Amino acid sequence: xxxxxxxDYLHAPSKHRGPLSWILSTDHKRIxxxxxxxxxxxxxxxxxxxxxxxxxxLTPGKTIVDPQIYxxxxxxxxxxxxxxxxxxxxxxxxxNFMLPILIGAKDVSFPRLNLLSWWLxxxxxxxAVVSLFLPGGPVDTGWTxxxxxxxxxxxxxxxxxxxxxxxxxxxxxxxxxFITTIHRMRAPGMSWFRMxxxxxSLYATGWIQILATPILGxxxxxxxxxxxxxxxxxxxxxxxxxxxYQHLFWIYSHxxxxxxxxxxxxxxxxxxxxxxxxTIFGYKFIAFSSIAIAFFGSLVWAHHMFTVGxxxxxQFIFSLLTFLVSIPSAIKIFNWVATMYKGSIALEVxxxxxxxxxxxxxxxxxxxxxxxxxxxxxxxQDTAFVVGHFHYVMFGGAGFAAIAAIHYWFPKMxxxxxxKRQAIIGWALxxxxxxxxxxxxxxxxxxxxxRRYYDYLPQFQIYHQISTVGSWIxxxxxxxxxxxxxxxxxxxxxxxxxxxxxxxxxxxxxSPPPVENFVTVPTVTTGAYDYSRYEKKA
Amino acid sequence: xxxxxxxxxxxxxxxxxxIVGLSAIVFVGIVVTMIYFVVHYSRKKNPHPTNIDGHLGLxxxxxxIPLVLFMGxxxxxxxxxxxxxxxxxDAMVVRVTARMWQWSFEYPNGVQTDTLHAVIYTPMRxxxxxxxxxxxxxxxxxxxxKDVIPGRKNVMWFKAIERGAYDIACAEFCGLQHAxxxxxxxxxxxMSFNRWYAAVSEKQGKKYESLLTPKPVPADSESYQ
Numbered sequence: 001x002x003x004x005x006x007x008d009y010l011h012a013p014s015k016h017r018g019p020l021s022w023i024l025s026t027d028h029k030r031i032x033x034x035x036x037x038x039x040x041x042x043x044x045x046x047x048x049x050x051x052x053x054x055x056x057x058l059t060p061g062k063t064i065v066d067p068q069i070y071x072x073x074x075x076x077x078x079x080x081x082x083x084x085x086x087x088x089x090x091x092x093x094x095x096n097f098m099l100p101i102l103i104g105a106k107d108v109s110f111p112r113l114n115l116l117s118w119w120l121x122x123x124x125x126x127x128a129v130v131s132l133f134l135p136g137g138p139v140d141t142g143w144t145x146x147x148x149x150x151x152x153x154x155x156x157x158x159x160x161x162x163x164x165x166x167x168x169x170x171x172x173x174x175x176x177x178f179i180t181t182i183h184r185m186r187a188p189g190m191s192w193f194r195m196x197x198x199x200x201s202l203y204a205t206g207w208i209q210i211l212a213t214p215i216l217g218x219x220x221x222x223x224x225x226x227x228x229x230x231x232x233x234x235x236x237x238x239x240x241x242x243x244x245y246q247h248l249f250w251i252y253s254h255x256x257x258x259x260x261x262x263x264x265x266x267x268x269x270x271x272x273x274x275x276x277x278x279t280i281f282g283y284k285f286i287a288f289s290s291i292a293i294a295f296f297g298s299l300v301w302a303h304h305m306f307t308v309g310x311x312x313x314x315q316f317i318f319s320l321l322t323f324l325v326s327i328p329s330a331i332k333i334f335n336w337v338a339t340m341y342k343g344s345i346a347l348e349v350x351x352x353x354x355x356x357x358x359x360x361x362x363x364x365x366x367x368x369x370x371x372x373x374x375x376x377x378x379x380x381q382d383t384a385f386v387v388g389h390f391h392y393v394m395f396g397g398a399g400f401a402a403i404a405a406i407h408y409w410f411p412k413m414x415x416x417x418x419x420k421r422q423a424i425i426g427w428a429l430x431x432x433x434x435x436x437x438x439x440x441x442x443x444x445x446x447x448x449x450x451r452r453y454y455d456y457l458p459q460f461q462i463y464h465q466i467s468t469v470g471s472w473i474x475x476x477x478x479x480x481x482x483x484x485x486x487x488x489x490x491x492x493x494x495x496x497x498x499x500x501x502x503x504x505x506x507x508x509x510x511s512p513p514p515v516e517n518f519v520t521v522p523t524v525t526t527g528a529y530d531y532s533r534y535e536k537k538a
Numbered sequence: 539x540x541x542x543x544x545x546x547x548x549x550x551x552x553x554x555x556x557i558v559g560l561s562a563i564v565f566v567g568i569v570v571t572m573i574y575f576v577v578h579y580s581r582k583k584n585p586h587p588t589n590i591d592g593h594l595g596l597x598x599x600x601x602x603i604p605l606v607l608f609m610g611x612x613x614x615x616x617x618x619x620x621x622x623x624x625x626x627x628d629a630m631v632v633r634v635t636a637r638m639w640q641w642s643f644e645y646p647n648g649v650q651t652d653t654l655h656a657v658i659y660t661p662m663r664x665x666x667x668x669x670x671x672x673x674x675x676x677x678x679x680x681x682x683x684k685d686v687i688p689g690r691k692n693v694m695w696f697k698a699i700e701r702g703a704y705d706i707a708c709a710e711f712c713g714l715q716h717a718x719x720x721x722x723x724x725x726x727x728x729m730s731f732n733r734w735y736a737a738v739s740e741k742q743g744k745k746y747e748s749l750l751t752p753k754p755v756p757a758d759s760e761s762y763q
Contacts, residue, residue, distance in 0.1 A: 149712060276579070276587065281591070308685045337571055340572065341590065342579060343579050344579065355572065362569075366557070375550045379681040534587055
């Protein structure tokens with residue numbers, strides 16, 4: 001199918017050779033792959049740490065490590081998963097690779113800035129790794145760095161925070177790049193309401209990245225100043241207020257969960273129409289719900305702090321807004337399900353992951369309601385219930401969306417197809433293991449099992465053991481997925497230009513795409529999901 | 539229906555099961571519909587799709603119905619929370635001091651203990667302070683928790699309605715021995731409590747006076763939130 005005269009981006013000539021032609025490339029597709037590789041590395045490390053955490057909790061008392069190591073393990077698991085995998089995650093990999101193609105552009109607006117973002121990402125990642133080996137030992141504060149503990153511990157808090165600070169800049173620059181690209185680089189005829197919904201979700205995400213991330217940067221800087229120079233900002237022994245730290249931290253970190261999930265929702269909105277062969281149901285409602293989530297999501301941060309002793313007015317408002325912000329998410333779920341109505345559905349691997357996403361994200365949403373209700377929150381805050389909730393949303397939602405995305409776009413990105421049978425086995429293990437791993441956390445959390453506990457009372461053992469067994473199934477599933485994709489890279493069958501029968505622009509270019517994406521710049525004449533050609537001819 | 543060790547259990551559990559019940563109905567609805575569509579409109583059975591752009595009525599329905607339900611859930615949660623915040627004036631007052639990694643309870647006559655003793659059906663008010671880092675006093679069986687933060691004066695209260703010994707845990711990560719910062723609250727009847735209180739007062743050389751006749755709240759309690 002591919003025109004032989006066009007060189008694809010994987011084999012494009014470059015002034016550099018070998019690895020340099022990648023790490024110095026300003027091609028958005030190569031940068032996307034760079035992120036994919038670095039992020040897969042960090043993801044694997046964090047999965048391994050999570051695996052060790054669960055193993056430690058298999059029996060009460062010491063199973064494999066001492067409490068200090070355990071505290072470092074859960075801190076690093078959280079930090080790596082959040083700052084090095086799930087926040088950059090979908091936008092940096094699939095946003096970079098697909099965004100320009102989806103809107104008919106040759107690249108992002110600022111290709112060099114884009115490369116700088118990756119270098120910042122890599123530097124932050126390396127600093128985080130180096131900090132593990134500095135005197136003091138790995139940071140043990142939890143990924144939230146709550147004060148005063150984080151100004152008292154002797155572990156390497158400052159390098160770890162500096163790493164998060166640098167990663168923040170990477171995120172801001174990516175956001176700026178995407179927003180500009182979406183405003184300025186759309187192909188002729190690609191009006192706002194003809195854009196694929198993944199692009200809408202990246203647009204909403206970009207604004208959060210730009211507006212919220214600086215607050216994290218400032219906060220981390222203030223902590224570093226406090227630790228180095230003894231200026232009392234947050235530490236009560238210097239006259240500061242530890243609750244102020246929590247407010248500033250969550251003003252960023254709550255919107256950040258929408259940085260994580262919005263692009264995942266965008267991926268789901270791409271995949272369902274393709275495999276149902278019909279147009280998306282309620283395009284504008286899905287598009288605007290992304291914007292609504294970005295807006296309302298910026299106003300609910302203190303629901304992470306319902307037990308700190310805020311004013312009752314504050315509690316009232318933040319609980320109310322928390323319920324309101326869940327409405328746009330509910331709208332999306334209903335529209336996705338409605339998109340399958342009267343479709344012509346092929347149950348391929350990406351759709352299987354999307355179905356699992358809908359199930360898990362719904363459970364995450366419902367348990368979110370329970371957490372948003374004040375009286376329940378007072379009981380389950382800081383318990384395993386919260387851990388279960390955010391893993392259902394972040395892993396069962398955003399994580400599964402990322403795995404759906406790689407299975408969906410893999411043939412386009414690499415021009416190869418993976419083994420579908422093996423992919424389905426991987427999916428089945430992963431989805432089953434996921435429930436075994438995380439569902440018991442809701443039960444033990446409600447029964448009073450606090451989080452970040454090295455040890456536990458005997459009545460919680462059964463739940464911990466079920467959960468640990470689940471972690472083994474999940475790891476096995478992930479290994480099969482990884483093995484399948486790597487095998488496909490090496491000796492997979494050649495993929496067609498449009499293996500799924502999609503109608504968005506990436507399926508109109510060869511697999512893998514040529515360096516400049518389009519031989520001739522496309523002119524767009526229909527909405528993103530025009531599947532009328534598959535309808536029965538009257 | 540959901541009675542438990544403290545006066546908060548019934549209401550909190552009722553809100554939980556209300557939301558769980560509603561969620562289960564909606565969840566089953568979503569999953570069954572999804573599976574039905576996937577099977578019924580599979581490409582084999584239905585080779586030609588029908589394109590439907592949307593439906594305003596449906597969109598409004600599934601926006602407004604959740605809105606109403608969510609407001610109901612919000613109100614129930616808020617109403618339970620109001621009780622948790624309404625400290626009775628006649629509550630017995632105990633000062634709680636948290637440090638890495640132990641709890642200390644101080645009764646009005648200066649008696650200090652490392653387990654909390656409470657009287658059944660008698661409201662108990664805890665004035666919370668921390669000596670070092672953030673902690674959180676959590677009594678799962680009572681469905682209550684409050685962070686204990688250095689430099690802040692937080693307050694919590696409960697009324698136990700079943701005799702027994704219940705776990706007190708620390709719920710905010712506080713370092714190496716965080717998972718071992720457990721103690722107990724022992725709920726007894728009036729006579730047993732008085733006997734214990736008299737004995738412990740004598741042992742620590744403090745003057746015994748019954749705590750069960752209402753006393754005015756200590757002057758500085760006003761500043762606790």
